[in-house]
Amino acid sequence: MKSGEKKGFVNRFLNTIEKAGNRLPDPIVLFIILMGIILAGSxxxxxxxxxxxxxxxxxxIEAVNLLSGEGLVKILTESISNFSSFPPLGMVLVVMIGIGIAEKSGYFETAMKRVIEVAPQKVILPVIIFVGIIGNVAGDAGPVILPPIAAMVMWKLGYHPFSGLIMAYAATVGAFSANILLGMADALAAGFTESGAQLIDPDYTANIAMNYYFIAASAILLMFIIYFVTKKVTIPRLGTYQGAWMDNEPLDETKVKALRWANISALVTAGFFLVLVIPENGLLRNPETNSILNESPFMDSIVFIITILFFVPGLVYGLRAKTIKSSKDFGGMLSDAMSTMGSYIVLVFFAAQMLAYFEWSNLGPILAIKGANFLQAMDVSGIPLIIGFILLAGLINLLIGSASAKWAILAPVFVPMFMFMGYDPAFTQMLYRIGDSFSNPITPVLPYLPLLLAFAKKYDENVKLGTLISNLLPYSIVLFVVWTLFIIVWFVLGLPLGPGGPIYLSN
Known part of the structure; x- marks a missing residue:
């Protein structure tokens, strides 16, 4: 069956999105244009x-004119610090050290090929998606690490590597508020929810697990949903890859043994860190509360730990497989890996300036507050309120990337409003978290979209943002529809969202 027979409308729509997106200027120029728009808007x-x-x-909060004398001085004097302090920059470059040695030594290729040789194909994609969903407990590492790995897997499976990039990115950022593990995102959300609720009830106390039942169930549901979109839309749409294919010959014994030693070294390294985390007085726990997740050395060092977990097996594999025969080989691999990040570094400079201007101008918070006040004035309840609030949070997410920054503004408005209508703060928080997640794949203010483009250019130098956004859009649409329906069913049934997290306030 031709794809056009059944999915003609879908393909035509996505092709239109792709063509429109590809008419956009180069991302660097686009960020420069956005900088100008923000300056004019301010x-x-x-x-x-x-x-x-x-x-x-x-x-x-008053809008700040950045074209004033004081604003121009700020723009000129802080441009370097905007770039150097851009949070994802250092994380990406550090992680690429570990990923680079694992990739260039052949560890990733051999590991992926071995998985494909021994595992049923039907299991591989759901596993990648589920890893992406639960990987958000590690913070921002997921959208940096998983997409390039997923691209290699899909390449080996005979699919277009873009399908792996798209699928993994959608899983890590689109299902950001779904997880079977509790993490920093839960703690941050609960803190702002508690502050908002205490405007009405000074004795209200939130807990980080009050959404746990729903987010854990969502993690399972969204794994199947993302898998469905990947199989039915992304893979057929992208078709076959015309680039040079990897060697499909069976792995020889040398590579298999090298892989075995590399995996053993990864387990030993992971065991070392577990020893520092699992004991009650573990060195990487919070020294005051013994918490693993909240303000702990473990969470503060998670990016570097992940780098080490890639670096060690990559190095061991290279030494055992003889792909690293000298220090020059070792240094060359690291240099090659970092050289691929050149375009991303340039993008980051202009993206950092744009986001700084948006913050300095106060346009983001003002637009968010105005939007929140508009929804509050609508005076709706029940299912329309659920849909409206999720949509509002998703739209605001297109302007402000930080989940905690948005909730810091919205929580004091919507938590009290929903409490007056009889809803528990845990319910309001969960609605916000759904809205904050489903539009993540297509939001331009997340710094990972330019990174995804940098990864994609390894396979096609001519790829543009339109191609990525048009293939990510189906995920955002389906995530919105399914996740919203899921919370509505949960709402109708009156199920608790988590421990201490009912839908309705108790009398």
Whole structure:
């Protein structure tokens, strides 16, 4: 059956999105244009005296004209610090050290090929997706590490490597609020929820597990949903890959033995870190609370730990398989890996300036508050309120990438409002987290979209943002529909969202 017979409308729609997106300027130029738009917007908003009241502090937030003398000085003097302090930059470059040696030594290729040789094909894709979903407990590492690995897997399976990049990115950022593990995201959300609820009930106490039942169930559900979109939309749409294929010959015994030693070294390394984490007085636990996740050395060092977990087996494999025969080989592999990040580094410079201008101008918080006030004025409840709030959070997510920053603004408005309507803060928090997640794959303010483009250019130098966004859009649409329906069913049944997290306030 031809794809056009059954999916003609879908393909035509996505082709339109792709063509429109590909007409956009190069991402570097696009960020420069956005910088200009923000500067112009700050001038207009500042001249008109646009402002909004922050419900969290009562402070009036006023738009700042960045084209004033003071603004221009700030732009000129802080451009370097904007770039150097851009959070994902250091993380990406450090992680690429580990990924680079694992990739260039042949460890990734051999490991993926071995998995494909011994594992049923039907299991591989769901496993990758599930790893992406639960990987958000490690913070920002997921969208950096998993997409290039998934691309290699799909390549080996005979699919277009873009399908792996798209699928893994959608899993790591689109299902960000689904997990079977509790992490920093839960703690951050609960903290702002508690503050918002205490505006009405000073004795209210939130806990990080109050959404756990729902997010754990969501992790399983969304694994199947993302798998379904990948199989029915992404893979057929991308078709076959015309680039040079990897060697499909069976692995020889030398590579199999090298892989075995590399995997053993990975387990030993992981065991070393577990020894520092598992005991009650573990060195990497929070020294005051003994927590593993909250303000602990473990979470503070998670990116470097992941780097080591890739670096060690990559090095061991290279030494055993003789792909690393000298220090020059070792240094060359690391240099080659880092050289692929050149375009991303340039993108980061302009992306960092754009996001800094948006923050300095106060346009983001003002737009978020205005949008929240608009929904509050609609005076709706029940299912329409659920859908409206999720959509609002998703739209705001297109403007402000930080989940905690958005919730810091929205929680003091919507948590009290929902409490007056009889809903528990845990329910409001979960609605926000769904809205904050489903639009992540297509939001331009996440710094990982340019990184995804950098990964994609390894397989096709001519790929543009339109191709990525058009293939990510189906995930955002389906995630919104399915996840919203899921919370509505949960709502109708009146099931608790987690321990201490009912839907309705108790009388």
């Amino acid at each position: 001038f207009i908003a500042g001249s008109l005296g646009l402002k909004a009241k922050n419900p969290a502090t009562g402070e009036v």
